[in-house]
Amino acid sequence: MAEVSLRNVVKRYGGHKVVHGIDLDIAHNEFVVLVGPSGCGKSTTLRMIAGLEEISEGEISIGDRVVNRLAPRQRNISMVFQNYALYPHMTVRENLGFSLKIAGKPPAEIEAAADEAARILGLQPYMDRTPGELSGGQRQRVAMGRAIVRHPDVFLFDEPLSNLDAKLRTQMRVEIKKLHRQVGTTVVYVTHDQVEAMTLADRIVIMKDGHIVQTGTPLEVFERPVNTFVASFIGSPPMNLVKGELRGGVVELAGGGQLPVPPGIQTPPEGARVIFGFRADNFMPVGHGLAETGPVALLELPVTLAEPLGAESLILTELAGVEVQGKMLNPRPIQPGEVLSFQLSLDRCHLFDADTGKSLR
Amino acid sequence: MSRLRRFLRDNAVPLALLSPAVLVILLVVLLPLLFSLYTSFSNYRLIRPESLWDVVWFRNYLRVLGDGDFWAALGRTVLFLTLVLNLEMLLGLGLALMVNRLTFGQRTMRTIMMFPMMFSPILVGFQFKYMFNDTIGVVNNALQSLGLTSHAIPFLVDRWLAFASIAIAEIWMSTSIFAILILAGLFAMPRDPVEAARVDGCTNWQVFRHITLPFLMPFIYIAMTIRSLDVARAYDIVDVMTGGGPAGRTELLWTLIARTAYDDSRMGQANAMAYVSILLSIFFTWYFFRKLMAARKHLGVF
Incomplete structure (x- = not known):
């Protein structure tokens, strides 16, 4: 022993x-x-x-x-x-x-x-x-x-x-x-x-x-x-992290646009600076992901680059001026610039305090 | 014949470029070597140049092999070599291990360690001759002042004390060759196997015995090879300190050969001795080189 x-x-x-x-x-x-x-x-x-x-x-x-x-x-x-x-x-x-x-x-x-x-x-x-x-x-x-x-x-x-x-x-x-x-x-x-x-x-x-x-x-x-360190260290590709501010119950992204506060988060005070985090596995083009049971947000975004891996493709796109990665199951050829509709599974998203990097979940 | 001609034609430029070097080696090395080999078969005496042509065949060699003084000198040289090499190895190893542990001032220590090598062996001989002198030497003076002895010890007169005194001078001068080479080995040594051995249950001594020492062996053999050649031709320190005396008690091979050649001017006889002695050097070189190769192969890293 x-x-x-x-x-x-x-x-x-x-x-x-x-x-x-x-x-x-x-x-x-x-x-x-x-x-x-x-x-x-x-x-x-x-x-x-x-x-x-x-x-x-x-x-x-x-x-x-x-x-x-x-x-x-x-x-x-x-x-x-x-x-x-x-x-x-x-x-x-x-x-x-x-x-x-x-x-x-x-x-x-x-x-x-x-x-x-x-x-x-x-x-x-x-x-x-x-x-x-x-x-x-x-x-x-x-x-x-x-x-x-x-x-x-x-x-x-x-x-x-x-x-x-x-x-x-x-x-x-x-x-x-x-x-x-x-x-x-x-x-x-x-x-x-x-x-x-x-x-x-x-x-x-x-x-x-x-x-x-x-x-x-x-x-x-x-x-x-x-915290954001663990979020970006564990998992491949690393978690997408987008900066924003809490305004009227939604996250106003720094580069424009907004996202809802994910469920199960202790709501921080109005105006708090936050980081919104989500993984590529939970950010997939409609029709190329898994059937969603929870709440989703739909985002229309242009594709920067697609990396085919065979069974899936990694899709590089831009959300509010930040480069983010999504995943496409059953991939089809994608041209750069093509606009896809991504669904983001909200109950698998994270919110971090922008100052301390700590998770707010 | 045509083959040789084709070879010469095809390699004309390399051959032409090599020829000066080959010529110099022939003139400077091979010719004197052949000449000395020839004289060892002659009754050549320096004071009678015409004796160069007096060929005696193997008489010199037979005389050398039957000469008790020669065999005594050879035995003493082997003993001297064994004693000096082993002590230098142990001291050099100890010195290297200690210097390796220094965390500051290591460079300075390394330089200081080299000091004895910077002196001419003749001067080292004079210095030790003075130190071991029985009337004015510092060693006797110190021993008497400390009350360790009541009378002067004849360091350079007694058979074994004189032998030991010469050995001490030789060791003092050249231990750093071992120390430097072993230190180089310690620097090159990977740290991982040592740590693995410590985790595997080794005490510090066992780590040294099973891991460090095997790794250092090639370096030790390199030093041994260099030093065996060096010590086998020992002449200067001995000549200065005792002159091979008293009464031939510290005579080594080369003091005997030099005496025969220049004092007795029997060059033919001396050359015959020299050729027999060379065999000794060749043997030691071959022996240590074989050990070195075995140790390297054993390590499998070089």
Whole structure:
């Protein structure tokens, strides 16, 4: 059993604060993904859990032990690094068995553990090769194998897929998820890729500038972003955001035109500056979307550009002087300049405070 | 024949451009080499030029192989080489690891570390000869002032003390070659495997033993190769400090060869010794080079 909990964890480099007092509780066997743009402190946080960075303030505990003062080797964790960090002078077999050899396990047991890891990850044909003779994907698998042979309390992944090409990344993503289901251990996974975060996580922790912005299941952070940062970071394409002002119960857009206040919003005071947000998935040309059950707004807009993706097309258009993206299901060829009638599903729209960026939902 | 002619015609320009270099090498390197090889088969003495034509075939070589002094000098040289190389390696490694940990003043330290290499070996020899002198030397003076010894220690007279004194001078002068090369290795070393090893359960010593040291081995072997050639031809420091004496107790190969060639003016005999000695250098170079290649292949990164 290993919960991980972070209490008011701070990291300072000299006088420069990079992690500002993080609180986070990770349950046993939970797959938590720390996601955020580069420089948000997610890797530093992971390295503090690993013991590779000192904790400037606060407390980290794994299981029922406070680990602040423990060396990495005393924490019973495994880590997979972005650059694989394999031992270049050892064969795959030696790489897999290294931690057990250091722990003084008998050779037969080491052999068995290495074989087991190789079986799970399909590494049997490469056991006697050195890392230099492996492809990127194979190296990544060895790095993961090295992590699982130890049966650690916690797995730490530091952007493990960012050095792989797109196809391999998708493949390895599935393998990591399967692996988690198979070995069932607490996982803390760092990435800057929101797709990876969405697909892998039980719970996503979105970080920015050393703070946690939002924590929740993938669907929660997708459907209920707490602010404009999360709204534009999670989901692809990012949420469309249009500035406006609240006048007489409707949103007067800054570039002209108006939109109704989406239902379920705590109505802000008259004259408040707001940002209206909606996703491309809820902004589709009439006849090319899904049947709507809730209230809709109809907008006649000229198409700037259409990007056909096969099953759907992304439609670029302009709303009140702001470039916004819509989606077209069952696409037909579209000429730039063609005027389409878009339907906007209002109960899936968001309203944010323009000054703080916070959601008003 | 026509093949050769076609080759010459097709490659006339490259051959013409290469010829000066080839000619210079022939004149400057190959010719003297062949000449010295020839003299090793002759009874050539510097004071009797006509003896150059007195061919004695293998007599010089037989005499060298049966000469106890030569074998003693060879043994001493191998011992000297082993001692000096290993100590320099250990000290250089320690120095490099410490300098690598410095967070400020590292550049300055690196420069200071190089200072001993900037002196001529002759001057280093004189300085250490003075320091180890039994009447005016600072070492004896210090030992006596501290009350550690009541009488002067004859550092440069006693067989083993003289040997050690020379070794100390040599080590003082050249440890930085190891330190610099190993430091370069440490700079080039990736940080990830070290961190992975720490997470994998290694203590600092185990990280060093299993990760850092294997990575540094190629650099250590490069330094070993360079230094083995250097030490195998040791002459200047020995000649200045003890002159191979007293009574031949610190005689190394090249002091013996130089004495035979110039003091005894038996050039033929000296050249025969030199050719036997060269085999020693070739052996060490080959040995360390093979080790280097193995270490590189082992790492799989170069």
